[in-house]
Amino acid sequence: MAAATTPRSPSLTDVASLAGVSHQTVSRVVNRRPNVSDATRRKVHAAILELDYRPNAAARSLATGRTHSIGVLAGELSQYGPSSVLMGVQDAARRAGYFLTVVTLKDYSAPTVDEALSDLLDHGVEGVIALTPHVSALEVLATMQSGIPMLTVGGGGHRGGDVALDQESAAASAVEHLVSLGHRRIAHLAGPADWVDAQRRLAGWRSALARHGLEEGLLLHGDWSARSGYDAGLGVELGRLPTAFFVGNDQMALGLLKALRQRGCEVPGRVSVIGFDDVPEAEYYEPSLTTLRQEFHDLGRRCIDELLGLQALGAAGSLQPRLIVRASTGPVRADDDGGGPERVPMQG
Amino acid sequence: MAAATTPRSPSLTDVASLAGVSHQTVSRVVNRRPNVSDATRRKVHAAILELDYRPNAAARSLATGRTHSIGVLAGELSQYGPSSVLMGVQDAARRAGYFLTVVTLKDYSAPTVDEALSDLLDHGVEGVIALTPHVSALEVLATMQSGIPMLTVGGGGHRGGDVALDQESAAASAVEHLVSLGHRRIAHLAGPADWVDAQRRLAGWRSALARHGLEEGLLLHGDWSARSGYDAGLGVELGRLPTAFFVGNDQMALGLLKALRQRGCEVPGRVSVIGFDDVPEAEYYEPSLTTLRQEFHDLGRRCIDELLGLQALGAAGSLQPRLIVRASTGPVRADDDGGGPERVPMQG
DNA sequence: GCTGCAGGGTCTTCCCGGCGT
């Protein structure tokens, strides 16, 4: 008569007694193991349904040592790139039977990163994916050994696993595109210097320039935001204006486009602009933005594949951004193909 | 002498014996309970550090019945709104000692939503936040009783908890703004009819129009994407073009702006456009977009507050989007203030 | 071929016994 005042959620034994079998049999049914007759299986299923039984995850992972959860360390998730990768990771993880526990970082300082990773480990994650292509965060992560598989995304691939798109060659192909249009003075509006992505793209710009015997031109830095692109665009001395800009991401390109327009500088008539990422809105910028498409979703999927050992590390055909040519790039003006720093008459 | 071949991770008793105390005491220290001297506390902490001991989360939650994890059901996270809310939720959750387990939905069909919620419950979450302001998803959720607190975001607040911004009155204030500029034929480019947000904004548009004795004008539907806004903009018969568009979100507004520009229709000279959300890029659209800012981050925080019972439901001062006036809205043209469907000469 | 018993995994909590000041 022990009237349960607290309606405890049903356990394995409850199901067992209702179905008239032992709890082990129930366990076998739940875990889809052989050696259970169809008749018993059905009985058990009926009991499970009737009680709305759910195996207790805690007890289960205590017994098996598995938690089926993967930790994700992320920076700013409200940006298109990271959140798209997260979507890809989530899809693949769930398909593989894993859950994602997401922790975001306020900043990339050592204590913050350290605490976040530690929390994740306390929670019992079986692996960690670090969506933080930021040098200081990566340094911290490299010094911490967690005892579980860890993977960085776009981390330059120095230590441990790393999954990345080949941004350097993608950046180079952006420059190639501009060169093929006759441009010789090609500036770069880069992301923050302490972001790995920014570094790779910068490196690609440099190497492509060198390959064509062009001297390195104007180099500016923004913070990925449209505002910073705008500010950069307003700040350039008109006399030093290049004939083309390779911009580190689409948002900054948007800001730059606005600044150029305000200064009466036509795109692509006077200056060509090429972005990076291909956010869904890029096609509707003014003018439509030529850019490099990154397949973030695939990148996310690949993270899980690699973390789970579903495929060899650095598998065949590393993902390659693709050039999407739209209206913001065009041939260099006939009177402006000289490489020299000649005076450029123009009014603001 | 027992050479552990499998380097099992240290347990409570390991710490106890190393520190020379009982497991009781270790437990007390770990859980910050009183009745432990500072000296022993320090000894225990030293042992914990030395062994790099982490309490086993599974065992712990088996014993306490707490998992400290909250489930998040999300749709498309690569969009600015949802992902920003997620950031806010995450911040607040972690501050309160909770982890987030995120599950994304491929679609909003009953089986998909059902399975996702079920998975979350299997995982042992203590509460669920549904970031799916989609009618069919909400219907499914309403019929499922999970036995744990569940909260919808922007779900119209019909059943169970719901946290939302007052989108209807925000939409109305967008219309007010246009009316104050002299507009009388105000169209609406709405989101998909099965999204609650779209419905609220549509309702706000309607009621504000009625309040001013204006007849309901052109109503179009998009899918939130810039592309759909563009297509909508190209599809309008020139003769039926209103003097102002209230658009359901900024992305669609971006597409619409491009279409209008292509058709030689100046903004705001000929048509005013107002968006919704205030994505960070909106200021850099062409022209800068007048829009309604939503504080997604605060909304996320509020979800946790409410789920954890940290504050009364529907607390004072429900969050209110704020009108941000930029360059895409302006006074109606002098020759176009009549409400009638007069012919509008213009070339595509 | 199918089923059940016993043991184990880690932590919490309650009980109660001590010791020392």
Place this chain on the structure above:
DNA sequence: CACGCCGGGAAGACCCTGCAG
């Protein structure tokens, strides 16, 4: 005697996995 501190023991939370029957 009281009170702060600590230990030993044991029950319990729920499930899994050999190994018998």
